Amino acid sequence: MTTATESSATKPSASVDPRAFLKRQTRWSVFEVLFWLATLSPFFLFETYLSLASQIAITALFAVSLDLILGYAGIISLGHAVFFGVGAYTAGIVSKYGWGEPISGLFIAAAAAAIVGYLTSFIIVRVQHLALLMITLGLGFIAVEIANSADWLTGGADGLLGVETWPVLGIWDFDLWGKTAYGFALVVLFILFVVSRRLVHSPFGLSLRGIRENAVRMPAIGAPNPRRLQKVYVISAAIAGVAGALLTQTTEFASLEVLGFQRSADLAIILILGGTGRLYGAIIGAIIFMVARDQLADMNPQYWYFWIGLLLMAVVLFLPDGILGGLTRLVPARWRKP
Amino acid sequence: MGSQILGVLFDGFAYGMLLFLLSVGLSVTLGLMNFINLAHGAFAMIGGYATVTLMNWYGWPFLPSLPVAFVAAAIVSVVLERTLFRRLYKSDPLQQVLFTIGLVFVVSAAAAYLFTTAVQPVRVPDYLRGSVEALGVTFGIYRIFLIAVALVITAFLVAGLEYTRFGAMVRAAVDNQRMASGLGINVETVFAITFALGSGLAGLGGALSIEIVGLDPSFAFHYLVYMLIVVAVGGLGSIRGSFVAATLLGLADVAGKYYVPELGAFLIYVLMIGILFFVPLGLFGKRA
Numbered sequence: 118m119t120t121a122t123e124s125s126a127t128k129p130s131a132s133v134d135p136r137a138f139l140k141r142q143t144r145w146s147v148f149e150v151l152f153w154l155a156t157l158s159p160f161f162l163f164e165t166y167l168s169l170a171s172q173i174a175i176t177a178l179f180a181v182s183l184d185l186i187l188g189y190a191g192i193i194s195l196g197h198a199v200f201f202g203v204g205a206y207t208a209g210i211v212s213k214y215g216w217g218e219p220i221s222g223l224f225i226a227a228a229a230a231a232i233v234g235y236l237t238s239f240i241i242v243r244v245q246h247l248a249l250l251m252i253t254l255g256l257g258f259i260a261v262e263i264a265n266s267a268d269w270l271t272g273g274a275d276g277l278l279g280v281e282t283w284p285v286l287g288i289w290d291f292d293l294w295g296k297t298a299y300g301f302a303l304v305v306l307f308i309l310f311v312v313s314r315r316l317v318h319s320p321f322g323l324s325l326r327g328i329r330e331n332a333v334r335m336p337a338i339g340a341p342n343p344r345r346l347q348k349v350y351v352i353s354a355a356i357a358g359v360a361g362a363l364l365t366q367t368t369e370f371a372s373l374e375v376l377g378f379q380r381s382a383d384l385a386i387i388l389i390l391g392g393t394g395r396l397y398g399a400i401i402g403a404i405i406f407m408v409a410r411d412q413l414a415d416m417n418p419q420y421w422y423f424w425i426g427l428l429l430m431a432v433v434l435f436l437p438d439g440i441l442g443g444l445t446r447l448v449p450a451r452w453r454k455p
Numbered sequence: 456m457g458s459q460i461l462g463v464l465f466d467g468f469a470y471g472m473l474l475f476l477l478s479v480g481l482s483v484t485l486g487l488m489n490f491i492n493l494a495h496g497a498f499a500m501i502g503g504y505a506t507v508t509l510m511n512w513y514g515w516p517f518l519p520s521l522p523v524a525f526v527a528a529a530i531v532s533v534v535l536e537r538t539l540f541r542r543l544y545k546s547d548p549l550q551q552v553l554f555t556i557g558l559v560f561v562v563s564a565a566a567a568y569l570f571t572t573a574v575q576p577v578r579v580p581d582y583l584r585g586s587v588e589a590l591g592v593t594f595g596i597y598r599i600f601l602i603a604v605a606l607v608i609t610a611f612l613v614a615g616l617e618y619t620r621f622g623a624m625v626r627a628a629v630d631n632q633r634m635a636s637g638l639g640i641n642v643e644t645v646f647a648i649t650f651a652l653g654s655g656l657a658g659l660g661g662a663l664s665i666e667i668v669g670l671d672p673s674f675a676f677h678y679l680v681y682m683l684i685v686v687a688v689g690g691l692g693s694i695r696g697s698f699v700a701a702t703l704l705g706l707a708d709v710a711g712k713y714y715v716p717e718l719g720a721f722l723i724y725v726l727m728i729g730i731l732f733f734v735p736l737g738l739f740g741k742r743a
Contacts (some may be wrong), residue, residue, distance in 0.1 A: 154595070157565060165489065187549065193548060193549050193552070195552075240728065240731075240732055243732065244731060244732075244735040246489075246491075246737070247485065247491060247548075247683070247686065247687050247691065248687050248731045248737070249734045250491070250548070250683070250687075251684060251727065251731065252727075252728055252731055252732075253686040254680065255673055255684075255724040255727050255728050256682070256724075256728065258680075258720060258724050259721060259724045259725065259728075262718075262720065262721045262724075263721075266717070305695065349641055385549070385552075385553060386553065386556075389549065389550070389553045393549070420564055420567075420568070422560040422563070422564055423560060423561055423564030423565070423568075424561025425557070425560055426556075426557040426559070426561035426564065427555065427557065427560065427561060428557070428559070429553050429556065429557030430539075430554055430557040430558060433543070433546070433550045433553055433554040433557070434539070434542065434554070434674070437546065437550060
């Protein structure tokens with residue numbers, strides 16, 4: 118996250134013309150093109166892992182949504198699964214009661230998550246530090262309790278059964294192999310990634326970074342914080358809701374686990390593993406975490422968390438910018454994006 | 456009806472005192488260094504397992520194992536603090552949170568490996584069992600013991616903080632760390648000692664809580680949430696705040712589970728969010 122500011126300091130022209138600075142940031146690098154081409158490889162190379170690949174795409178989208186508020190705006194949340202869960206249950210319930218069209222389902226889920234995000238954003242922008250952690254944590258627990266007790270709607274502890282997703286655009290049915298599931302999830306991830314990328318490189322995105330770096334100075338230069346933070350919080354909630362909806366649509370099931378603290382904690386781990394405030398960190402973190410968990414699935418979860426714990430401690434101590442941040446340092450400076 | 460309310464109040468207060476012992480150290484260390492130590496629950500668990508080991512493997516009686524629980528948690532915590540935590544005081548909160556969560560994962564997995572995931576049995580001595588009856592209410596003797604221990608410790612803490620030189624240094628460092636070090640107080644040393652004391656109290660709380668809530672490897676996580684609620688609601692670095700918040704939480708939790716069990720843990724989270732919404736710094740907090 119500091120690379121942008123460092124290199125702009127070395128090039129005086131950047132500080133003179135803000136529009137050129139923003140434009141240079143939005144330029145697509147060759148690494149990015151290669152990266153997105155590589156995301157197509159599961160179709161040809163790892164066909165047996167397509168369902169894992171769609172899980173990864175969904176988790177990556179969820180991680181991108183957290184990166185928007187955490188990496189760019191500096192809002193630490195331990196309860197982001199609330200929005201994932203709202204999206205998941207909304208898509209599931211809409212489908213269960215007769216509307217299984219996936220694309221409009223995503224929009225409905227996004228709207229529901231955005232509404233919950235808007236309502237909670239008033240609390241979020243009031244608090245910082247420990248109180249913020251505790252409030253997001255508490256909202257997460259409350260959401261689980263609500264979903265658990267409203268079992269007439271959500272199925273409670275048994276999960277939401279009877280979800281049926283119609284073919285995408287009426288053409289591609291969700292097959293057993295997960296080809297459609299991955300394709301659909303990947304397209305949605307890509308579209309929302311491009312939207313997020315545009316967002317963080319816009320003047321609005323810059324103002325968010327300003328709040329993250331110095332929350333006192335921003336209002337002093339005429340850019341009040343709360344409305345901006347609320348805005349990005351709602352956007353992030355909507356994206357998380359889409360990720361949740363994708364999970365329900367591709368697996369045709371939703372359970373309390375979509376809302377739980379475990380999911381929020383895993384998500385924070387993913388983001389710190391990959392590196393915050395760089396969007397791609399979210400995706401890389403999701404790939405590493407999900408593949409590792411898939412490979413170690415036979416292990417007792419107790420011991421799996423032993424290794425995750427060690428890895429977390431090591432990453433925080435030795436790679437404070439995450440894995441992607443560590444990799445960036447290996448790349449010669451002139452190849453880096455400004 | 457009245458005696459029933461009195462019984463619930465008593466149980467809630469005893470539970471609150473337990474939460475106070477578990478969380479007061481976290482409050483003071485958070486106030487001192489702004490270091491969000493989610494591993495505090497792990498230190499409590501270490502104390503609990505120290506007691507279990509001594510009693511069930513080496514046949515120690517209950518009471519002498521309690522100071523050992525205190526010392527074990529204090530030693531482990533200060534070693535970790537000196538070697539690892541101190542590198543993160545300048546990091547941002549998320550990194551502190553994730554590092555200490557990582558530590559909790561490791562400690563919980565180690566506990567599951569050494570002691571299995573079963574709930575550890577512990578047999579408190581006969582003179583702490585049973586109950587006495589007064590005013591038509593039965594008071595559990597162990598809970599009376601727990602309240603007495605907590606109140607004695609609170610008295611020591613308050614006296615130590617208010618009337619000793621070291622207490623004055625702690626208060627100065629909580630109020631303004633930079634100013635305190637400018638006046639020649641070695642904040643790092645003060646912090647290390649406070650950290651050890653606070654974690655030791657958590658270890659003691661962990662040992663005392665086995666009889667009430669049981670002990671298994673998920674303890675560190677489960678009670679961490681309660682500890683954090685106490686700290687956030689009470690305000691950082693305030694013993695008085697922790698005491699009030701722990702009592703409130705204990706009463707709300709026990710009363711909520713007794714009178715409206717269908718709400719589950721819902722009540723305490725709503726209470727916490729409500730309080731933090733109106734006083735983001737906590738009831739007795741001076742700064743974030």
